[in-house]
Amino acid sequence: MLNYRKFVKGYLFLLFFVSIFSRPTSAFDGAGGIIINEILPSPEGPDDKEEWIEIFNQNEFEVVLSGWQIKDMAGKIKTYTLRDKTTISPKGFLVFPRPETKITLNNDGDGLILSGPSGEILDRVKYESAPLGESYNRKGAEWAWSEVLTPGNINVFTKEKPKLNTGSQEALAAIGEHPKSFLPLFIALALALLSGAIILIMKKRLEG
Numbered sequence: 001m002l003n004y005r006k007f008v009k010g011y012l013f014l015l016f017f018v019s020i021f022s023r024p025t026s027a028f029d030g031a032g033g034i035i036i037n038e039i040l041p042s043p044e045g046p047d048d049k050e051e052w053i054e055i056f057n058q059n060e061f062e063v064v065l066s067g068w069q070i071k072d073m074a075g076k077i078k079t080y081t082l083r084d085k086t087t088i089s090p091k092g093f094l095v096f097p098r099p100e101t102k103i104t105l106n107n108d109g110d111g112l113i114l115s116g117p118s119g120e121i122l123d124r125v126k127y128e129s130a131p132l133g134e135s136y137n138r139k140g141a142e143w144a145w146s147e148v149l150t151p152g153n154i155n156v157f158t159k160e161k162p163k164l165n166t167g168s169q170e171a172l173a174a175i176g177e178h179p180k181s182f183l184p185l186f187i188a189l190a191l192a193l194l195s196g197a198i199i200l201i202m203k204k205r206l207e208g
């Protein structure tokens with residue numbers, strides 16, 4: 001015979017965990033969902049004037065980016081700190097031109113790291129060589145070069161098969177956004193199963 005009290009205890013324990021893990025994330029709590037979305041390392045014109053970096057806010061809320069940083073990975077490494085109180089609107093874009101960031105995107109391979117105010121890495125991208133006049137675009141979990149440049153707008157792709165960058169995919173997996181989104185689902189499922197079991201047991205007890 002299953003112990004009814006044990007089940008109730010377990011149920012309350014689970015509720016406790018749900019209350020901890022399913023707290024809504026605010027703009028200042030981890031600040032996930034800001035991604036490097038498109039970069040232009042090798043523009044048709046002069047690199048030192050026409051390179052740019054686009055970031056995108058996947059959230060449904062505005063995020064304040066005070067103290068956030070963008071840093072490149074190769075050659076002369078430069079860290080750009082976003083201006084204090086910089087905001088990015090819900091589902092909005094921000095484009096940082098090279099004259100502002102002073103970050104050089106090397107045409108023969110480089111990368112970018114986006115980090116939050118505490119230095120936590122929130123996104124990164126790497127590329128091996130940049131085709132002239134093409135931007136590197138995020139396409140879901142993948143990245144692809146595109147002849148259509150869309151600074152400040154939704155990315156557009158002109159090529160059928162994207163050149164995959166496994167490095168950036170690994171980095172994406174490490175960001176931790178996905179496990180976070182699966183956890184509440186898993187807990188909800190566990191709760192549903194447990195609730196079902198409790199109802200069955202109570203029903204049996206009532207019948208008995």
Ligand SMILES: [Ca+2]
Binds near residue numbers: 047051104105106
């Ligand atoms: Ca360049």
Ligand SMILES: [Ca+2]
Binds near residue numbers: 149
């Ligand atoms: Ca874009």
